[in-house]
Amino acid sequence: MLALIAGQGALPRAVAEAAPEPPLICALEPYRPEGLDVDKSFRIERLGGFLHWLKARGVTRICMCGRVRRPEIRFTRLDWRTALMLPAIRRAIRRGDDGALRIVISLLEEAGFEVVGAHEVAPALLMPEGVATRAQPGPDLARDIALADRISVDQGRADLGQACVIREGRVVVQEDDAGTDAMLARLPEAAPGTGGILFKGPKFRQERRADLPVIGPNTAKGAIRAGLSGIVIDARGVMVLDRPALLRRLDEAGLFLLARKV
Structure with a gap:
């Protein structure tokens, strides 16, 4: 049981x-x-x-x-x-x-x-690899993911958050104990298409039987409010709540969601 x-x-x-x-x-x-x-x-x-x-x-x-x-x-x-x-x-x-x-x-x-x-x-809460939205990532994505990976390793070693926002090749904000939604809320409201990505994934060498990262419709709402271009998560490493509602919000706002292979 x-x-x-x-x-x-x-x-x-x-x-x-x-x-x-x-x-x-x-x-x-x-x-x-x-x-x-x-x-x-x-x-x-x-x-x-x-x-x-x-x-x-x-x-x-x-x-x-x-x-x-x-x-x-x-x-x-x-x-x-x-x-x-x-x-x-x-x-x-x-x-x-x-x-x-x-x-x-x-x-x-x-x-x-x-x-x-x-x-x-609940393995169905994990996203398979690929772009799940109509919108597609832009040409600078590889640069931003490389920076996000370095930040994620630093966060893991310091046992801090699991997410950060990257915009134009620089770190805008990092997650703390308040969580991803609170991190996004700290960003000023921005017009659609301002750019940047929300990156979220497990911490470096994280114990995955507890505290695996989660995103959901509220995450999409925060990313849209901040004017981001999209969300990048680790395929098979981030759980997605209410996937239909999440994708609907992103598609309506023109944001992408990429579950990338690690």
Whole structure:
């Protein structure tokens, strides 16, 4: 049986609906997934007890998906099972996001669960290679992608965001903890055809079983507002929510979407 540990946003619902069998929906307090009834909520201080509860219900596989911020831990509220995990939890607190996720995954595996990525549960959310829109990329795309790749490696090494905006061969803005939509919102509104690309892909050496990049219709809305020419993502490395709505918005505005082979 599969359990989803669901954070915020539309991804948990998309993964749950794509799963071969209905998963058990769990939520880390205070987060609530959009459009899903939660079977079990838990606090990080009760992680050990929560995992025991999952085992008692026959769960063997866990998928973590959706946005969460690192929770504040009150060590005086640990249950005894979670207290046994305390050394690993303390290490996770000191790590960056990707390092913390690796430690959490190791804790789940040590407890006997198989940890699977959202893209493994819902592979149809991944884009195949190629241009998916009527609009096609311009002649400067290779130059901009080369720069975006270098920025992506730097972001990964610093454990920062998964996206950036490139315009006329220079970096305009980079993603931070606020996410891609917030990054695009920081750009001034620009006339259609101003130019530039939104680049999004997994961080360098990222643990892909959690926090794989996601785009959706709101991403298209932000790119259109900023006057960008298009969006470039890694084929098989970025999940796409509500693909028909996303492509419709891009086609109506004349932007391209390229899923490039890495």
